[in-house]
Amino acid sequence: MIEITRILGHCDDPDLSARIHHAGHHGGIEYLHIPPAEAARRRFRAVTDMGSECAVMLPRDQGIFDGAVLLLEHDRAVVARLTEQHWLRLRPSDVEGAALELGYHAGNLHWRVRFDHGDLLVALDGPRETYVARLADLMDEGKVEVVGE
């Protein structure tokens, strides 16, 4: 069991990358794949891609990010990799009523969103159908359409 109690830095940090490269020559670099929605979690158990069990116990002021170095020894490194975040791209029929209504609706559902050239991107933290089902009324009224993912 590997106990991880702090983040050492980013794997591209100059003082860490050479040591990670060196560790790779000896034993290997292990990756801990974490869904983006779980990255805020400070304590959890997980298994690396090479099967090593990890007990993560981070201080409250630290959080997992893509490329976070979690363990660095002479012959071994563990690096966090956030899995790909899928987004549902929604386009309101106008930038006034429909856009406001969609924004209100997404906020009311506590969806994680981004904005991109007039579209609303919703982070898919569960099945796509679950999100689309919540939009049925707006879509039926022609106020919103799903334009991509």
Add this chain to the structure above:
Amino acid sequence: MTVSTEVVGAARVGVGGPVGSGKTALVERLIPLLRGEGIDLAVITNDLVTKEDAERLRRSRLIDPERVLAVEAGACPHTVIREDPTLNIEAAERLDAQFPGLELILIESGGDNLASTFSLDLVDYWMFVIDVAGGDDIPRKRGPGIIQSDLLVINKVDLAPHVGVDLDRMVAEAREVRGGRPVVLTNCRTGDGVDGVVRAIRDAVPLGRQTGKSAGSGSR
């Protein structure tokens, strides 16, 4: 070699769910089981405008009354466990400072609706407690509390035949909407099934007040 002396603090586990589902009763059952496993424990309760649940736990003698803190939400209970959990974070930090060996803090939310969820800025793991008397259609309604919680607890299972609930169907639907996330059945009046909640917490959350004392962050 990197040597850290940072104090990580106690693990935090949230207990949410509707009014009357048995959250406080579950906490009352969890306290002796967790303490029996040698876990250094404290509790934070959330109520709307009173300290009722905290006072109930203090009177219970299950735990040192100083290890029970109350947060008054003053508004919808989910606001202080999700939108702005500052009050609860401050309470947890106070407990961390007051009890240096503390390993686990249970944070009980005030009773709320099926949309209630915990922020991961506040807790490491959270469970949602419903009960059969609330109706066997609750899992089908797919509220965020039902779907997103790390653990769903279905309480008061002994009441199922008295309130016309098909428990098997309720559990099957709960498992289906949760996509494989765990579901535990309890009767907090008798304590039946509460050991399953303890196991779920221990399986998912590393406890211990780790101080990052080993080389290169991790240790084996």
